[in-house]
Amino acid sequence: MALGLLLCFQLAACDDAPPRADAGAGSRGARVEAWTTTSDQRLALAPSTLEFGPADGPVDIEVDAATRYQQVVGFGASITDASAWLIRNRMDTAQREALLRELFGREGDGIGFDFTRLTIGASDFSRRHYSLDDPPDGKPDPELRHFDIAPNRDDVIPVVKQALAINPQLKVMASPWSAPAWMKDNGNLIKGRLAPEHYDAFARYLLKYVEAYAAEGVPVTALTVQNEPDFEPGDYPGMRLNAPERARFIGDHLGPLLAQRAPQVQIFDWDHNWDKPEEPLGVLADPVAARYVPAVAWHCYAGDASAQSRVHDAYPDRDAYMTECSGGDWEPLASGGLTLQMRSVVIGSLRNWARGVLLWNLALDENRGPHAGGCGTCRGIVTIDSKTGAVSRTDDYYALAHVSRFVRRGAWRVASTATGDGLDNVAFVNADDATRVLVVGNSGAAPRALGVREGGRRFVATLPAKSVATFRWAAGEK
Incomplete structure (x- = not known):
């Protein structure tokens, strides 16, 4: 060679x-x-x-x-439960340090990730389904007495802290896949809607997450109120939350609470696909909610990046972020490969006002997991061999590295x-x-x-x- x-x-x-x-x-x-x-x-x-x-x-x-x-905030990928668990449990100390320095550092061959996303509770790329407030008896817990970030203490928190030690300027956003089951109209983490009587409790739940992570040395700078709120997956946590519901929740509950208790935390609306720009436009049209929403988060799985410009043209003072797109074995991505991911997601998002680009799992294993439901054909930015800890780099790694290694935070x-x-x-x-x-x-x-x-x-x-x-x-x- x-x-x-x-x-x-x-x-x-x-x-x-x-x-x-x-x-x-x-x-x-x-x-x-x-x-x-x-x-x-x-x-x-x-x-x-x-x-x-x-x-x-x-x-x-x-x-x-x-x-x-627009000015750039950064590039990166999500430290999902699966990614963190693999890094902590399938790599030795030297392998782990080398990988995180490569991903989050800038010295040598480091590609300089400046931006990451965490899941608040389980996603499909968790090893089990859970929230951060699961009472033993399953009964409502409006005082959040059972709130606990214990499920994240052995993997997610240590990995994020190690990444922050390498890059102290790393920006961290977080998204829930579901409210706790007792807050929902179906009493289940899978499917259902947030019950209106628990809007206040859910706002306090998100604040407690921010405060608990801050106490661990992980500052969260942005939240979305729901991952993919126009979709109810059938085999992993999810929750439908349409534009009028999000506007009410943000305007009457989460927005004022964060303004008072955690003003450094921004709220990004939507966190879903390009094909329905009317959804974030609906929230931004609500004058009460809009004052608390400085940005819109987008996913790549339907529509195209021009939707970001449609919303920007209507609200030019609001930012855009690409917050999730996964590579994997499906068409046209399987045959389009690196150049398709670069054209449609990275370059497309940036030419349509994105200030940051996040792809999905930071790391998965050779079996595209671990995961509990959801996508069985997704790939990570890197693949970690679950037996040896060896690392291989995917198309998505190189698509991000071609910007993250050379374009610094604050670039225009x-x-x-x-x-x-x-x-x-x-x-x-x-x-x-x-x-x-x-x-x-x-x-x-x-x-x-x-x-x-x-x-x-x-x-x-x-x-x-x-x-x-x-x-x-x-x-x-x-």
């Missing part, structure tokens, strides 16, 4: 070689660093170097660093030409205003030449077939 890659660099003629400078692009000029990953992972964040040349000549992507949109997304025809891109200026980052995906089955210009400078590269490349360069003289 090493010899073959070396030959590709020398000959600049292999279909899966990293981006390379065109002979006519000029032999002298400022350096452009590039990293490339192909769908077959024969290249995996493989580095190369190009140079700027004269600005004349064909241009596919014009980067305008002066036209700025800036204008870049929408290319189409199998090429997709998004551009940034890092917060220090010193570096530009351009991420480009080539979904085509053939290599593609690409001309990029910023100001009076231009470089030309050739992207391998079915690949993603990140380009980084310093700002020119002003």
Whole structure:
């Protein structure tokens, strides 16, 4: 492999070689660093170097660093119960430290995750179904006397704390998959709705979660009130909570409570798919609830990322976040692979105002688990061998790494030409205003030449077939 890659660099003629400078692009000029990953992972964040040349000549992507949109909060994945349990119980100390430093650190080959999501109680990627207030007799507990984060103490909390030790700036959001069974109209964690008489108790339940995690050294900075509130799964915790119900719950209960007791915690509405923008629009149209909702959270499983812009256009002062999308073995993702995930989720979300992108499980095992119900074909950002603790990296790892490793918190997304025809891109200026980052995906089955210009400078590269490349360069003289 090493010899073959070396030959590709020398000959600049292999279909899966990293981006390379065109002979006519000029032999002298400022350096452009590039990293490339192909769908077959024969290249995996493989580095190369190009140079700027004269600005004349064909241009596919014009980067305008002066036209700025949203600022970036970060990228990452969810530390689900399954992910945390594997990291704690199927890896030794050295393996665990190495993996978390790779994912959350920036030194060496660290990919710098700045953003993560936790589940409040069980999700389908838990080893059993539970809430954080399960009275032994199953009777209502409106005083929350049985509230306890004990189910998270052996795995989720230690893993998050270790990630925070590596990256103290890590932003943590959290979402419930269901209220405790006794709060629901069917008395069950599976299916059902939140009973109106327990709206106040559920608000206090979420506050107690925030306070309990803070006491453990894990600051939660954002909550959603319900994961996928327009869906009632049949074999794992879930709860339907439509826009009028969420507006009432947020406006009359959770919003005022957090404003008084935990004003640092933001509420993100929706936390569900792109195909129903009318749902968050309904909450934002409620003047009482809207004052407590600075952002909308989105999932990728239906619709497309343009829904984020529809809501942003109606409420330009509200932020957008991609908070869940899983890779896995289904079409079109199975055949589209890395470049589809990059185009539709990462680049698509960011070009439609997302300030952060979270994919689903941080880690799963070779059997796509453990899980209790739900998705049996989902994959993690990494796969941990449950027998050896060895780690392999999935398409989703590389889709995130191509942004998370190079785009720092506070970076601005800036204008870049929408290319189409199998090429997709998004551009940034890092917060220090010193570096530009351009991420480009080539979904085509053939290599593609690409001309990029910023100001009076231009470089030309050739992207391998079915690949993603990140380009980084310093700002020119002003």
